[in-house]
Amino acid sequence: xxxxxxxxxxSSSASPIVLIRYLNRAVDSFKHDIAxxxxxxxxxxxxxxxxxxxxxxxxxxxSSFENLMTAMGEQYQLRAQNWCSKQKDFDxxxxxxxxxxxxxxxxxxxxxxxxxxxxxxxxxxxGIRGCTLEVKYAEHVYIIRDLCxxxxxxxxLWLRRKMIRKGVVPDVSSYxxxxxxxxxxGNLEQADWLIREMVEMGxxxxxxxxxxxxxxxxxxxxxxxxxxIFSTMANTGIRPNKVTCNILVHALCKKGLLxxxxxxxxxxxxxxxxxxxxxxxxxxxxxDGYFKNGxxxxxxxxxxxxxxxxxxxxxxxYNVLIHxxxxxxxxxxxxxxxxxxxxxxxxxxxxxxxxxxxxxxxxGKFDEALYIHGVMARMEVAPDPISYNIIIRGLCAYxxxxxxxxxxxxxxxxxxVPEPQIWNLIIDCYGxxxxxxxxxxxxxxxxxxxxxxxxxxxxxxxxxQVKGGNIAGAYSLKKEMILCGLYxxxxxxxxxxxxxxxxxxxxxxxxxHDELLTSGYDPxxxxxxxxxxxxxxxxxxKEAEELFAKIExxxxxxxxxPFKILxxxxxxxxxxxxxxxxxxxxxxxxx
DNA sequence: ATAGGGTTAG
Numbered sequence: 001x002x003x004x005x006x007x008x009x010x011s012s013s014a015s016p017i018v019l020i021r022y023l024n025r026a027v028d029s030f031k032h033d034i035a036x037x038x039x040x041x042x043x044x045x046x047x048x049x050x051x052x053x054x055x056x057x058x059x060x061x062x063s064s065f066e067n068l069m070t071a072m073g074e075q076y077q078l079r080a081q082n083w084c085s086k087q088k089d090f091d092x093x094x095x096x097x098x099x100x101x102x103x104x105x106x107x108x109x110x111x112x113x114x115x116x117x118x119x120x121x122x123x124x125x126x127g128i129r130g131c132t133l134e135v136k137y138a139e140h141v142y143i144i145r146d147l148c149x150x151x152x153x154x155x156x157l158w159l160r161r162k163m164i165r166k167g168v169v170p171d172v173s174s175y176x177x178x179x180x181x182x183x184x185x186g187n188l189e190q191a192d193w194l195i196r197e198m199v200e201m202g203x204x205x206x207x208x209x210x211x212x213x214x215x216x217x218x219x220x221x222x223x224x225x226x227x228x229i230f231s232t233m234a235n236t237g238i239r240p241n242k243v244t245c246n247i248l249v250h251a252l253c254k255k256g257l258l259x260x261x262x263x264x265x266x267x268x269x270x271x272x273x274x275x276x277x278x279x280x281x282x283x284x285x286x287x288d289g290y291f292k293n294g295x296x297x298x299x300x301x302x303x304x305x306x307x308x309x310x311x312x313x314x315x316x317x318y319n320v321l322i323h324x325x326x327x328x329x330x331x332x333x334x335x336x337x338x339x340x341x342x343x344x345x346x347x348x349x350x351x352x353x354x355x356x357x358x359x360x361x362x363x364g365k366f367d368e369a370l371y372i373h374g375v376m377a378r379m380e381v382a383p384d385p386i387s388y389n390i391i392i393r394g395l396c397a398y399x400x401x402x403x404x405x406x407x408x409x410x411x412x413x414x415x416x417v418p419e420p421q422i423w424n425l426i427i428d429c430y431g432x433x434x435x436x437x438x439x440x441x442x443x444x445x446x447x448x449x450x451x452x453x454x455x456x457x458x459x460x461x462x463x464x465q466v467k468g469g470n471i472a473g474a475y476s477l478k479k480e481m482i483l484c485g486l487y488x489x490x491x492x493x494x495x496x497x498x499x500x501x502x503x504x505x506x507x508x509x510x511x512x513h514d515e516l517l518t519s520g521y522d523p524x525x526x527x528x529x530x531x532x533x534x535x536x537x538x539x540x541x542k543e544a545e546e547l548f549a550k551i552e553x554x555x556x557x558x559x560x561x562p563f564k565i566l567x568x569x570x571x572x573x574x575x576x577x578x579x580x581x582x583x584x585x586x587x588x589x590x591x
Numbered sequence: 592a593t594a595g596g597g598t599t600a601g
Binding site: 145171172173174175176177179180206207208209210211212213214215241242243244245246247249250279280281282283284285286287288314315316317318319320321322323326349350351352353354355356357358384385386387389390393394421 | 593594595596597598599600601
């Protein structure tokens with residue numbers, strides 16, 4: 001904190017230099033205080049003279065600004081006489097409590113002073129124009145913001161530390177950007193620490209600070225903590241605003257706690273003395289919550305209320321409504337409101353179109369979905385990756401891999417390089433219908449377009465090979481993926497284990513199972529089921545039973561398949577009693 | 592020319 005600025009010449013009026021010198025002086029005196037505190041900690045001497053502080057440079061230019069700052073400084077001077085406890089006789093007794101009281105007070109005072117100084121530095125930073133260093137630090141502030149916005153919070157924090165070391169403290173909004181960056185990456189501990197620092201040393205947090213923090217806890221699904229912070233806001237003297245309310249209402253809706261959301265909303269509206277309707281965004285959040293909870297009646301009554309009260313409904317509110325109709329498969333109503341929206345002069349955005357496309361795909365209406373997709377460009381809404389994703393996913397789910405492939409080609413012709421998922425979907429779809437040639441050629445094309453295959457890609461190919469009974473091919477794919485630096489996962493192993501079992505190679509299956517364990521994965525229900533199947537096929541019923549018991553012991557949620565396999569095996573062995581017992585067990589398994 | 596709030600696929 002040594003020097004704010006290198007230039008030493010004095011200037012004539014309330015110049016930056018005067019201010020900076022003042023601050024330097026303040027910093028020096030602060031250092032002096034801290035030294036004093038330490039001196040006291042070590043020798044427990046409490047009765048020193050309050051006027052012993054020296055102020056350093058006396059050649060400051062007189063100015064009203066300086067006077068102001070001096071006055072401010074005095075207000076925060078350490079006054080030794082105030083620190084002593086009311087007991088008069090502690091001096092010689094060395095009452096430890098008194099000493100700690102004194103030290104506490106001194107530290108608190110010092111922190112207050114530092115906070116005040118930091119705030120005045122930020123003030124100065126805004127207030128002074130034309131000082132080159134100020135410009136440099138203003139740039140730092142923008143860099144901090146930009147870094148936070150692109151998710152490089154660590155770098156932003158580093159820059160902040162660097163600035164503070166030079167004696168320039170970023171303003172509240174910069175701190176809020178930092179907090180937002182931390183909260184979005186789930187780093188709530190550091191966010192908490194940053195807020196504490198703000199409270200103690202400035203710049204003082206404002207409502208946006210707390211809103212950001214509350215939102216952060218909502219994002220990691222810790223709504224209780226969010227509500228707690230909300231409840232402590234009152235103590236800090238900052239009143240929650242509409243935004244605070246919307247964050248909490250949204251979080252509660254997401255948890256399905258619509259009643260609580262309504263209650264909170266009511267409380268806040270009451271406090272605000274605003275008996276009028278909640279604002280558009282709040283209503284939108286609530287309406288969305290009702291739709292997603294399947295309560296269409298409440299959702300629509302909220303919508304009607306908005307219409308009746310002549311609320312200026314916007315695109316997002318329409319999107320939520322249309323999405324609600326799509327969720328409940330009321331596609332005609334979705335369409336009707338889409339048209340109504342156009343008539344009102346509201347231009348649909350990518351959300352609107354994607355929502356409609358999703359609804360249509362879920363209904364198997366691909367021609368209409370593709371029509372909307374085609375219309376998007378004409379409505380000046382460029383289709384985004386999500387639009388493509390929905391359509392290709394829908395076509396694959398419907399088993400229409402040919403059209404999905406055509407659509408992929410269409411994207412490539414239009415210079416859109418799809419994300420890996422889209423390629424994987426089509427590879428998987430070809431594999432499932434036994435078209436290995438196309439599955440592999442899509443993989444090659446993917447690579448040619450610079451999109452790296454991932455574990456999912458390989459799993460789709462392994463699946464294709466396994467389906468075709470080519471276990472050697474599947475096995476060599478596993479080797480290939482390792483060579484590419486990809487790790488086989490549980491799905492890969494399950495596919496290979498399943499194939500080995502089907503072909504009766506139970507030893508190979510068990511070997512793969514061991515390999516799965518050594519790779520650090522836990523076998524899942526599919527792994528065990530495949531092994532049970534393999535053992536049963538070979539007539540190793542005892543081993544199969546042991547595995548069955550293992551699933552139960554591990555507490556893995558079991559479906560009907562392992563039961564079915566064992567029951568069938570018992571029947572084949574004419575062990576009807578055992579078969580029946582297991583069937584009984586199956587019927588009672590969830591009780 | 593300032594930070595914080597609502598909608599789409601896995």
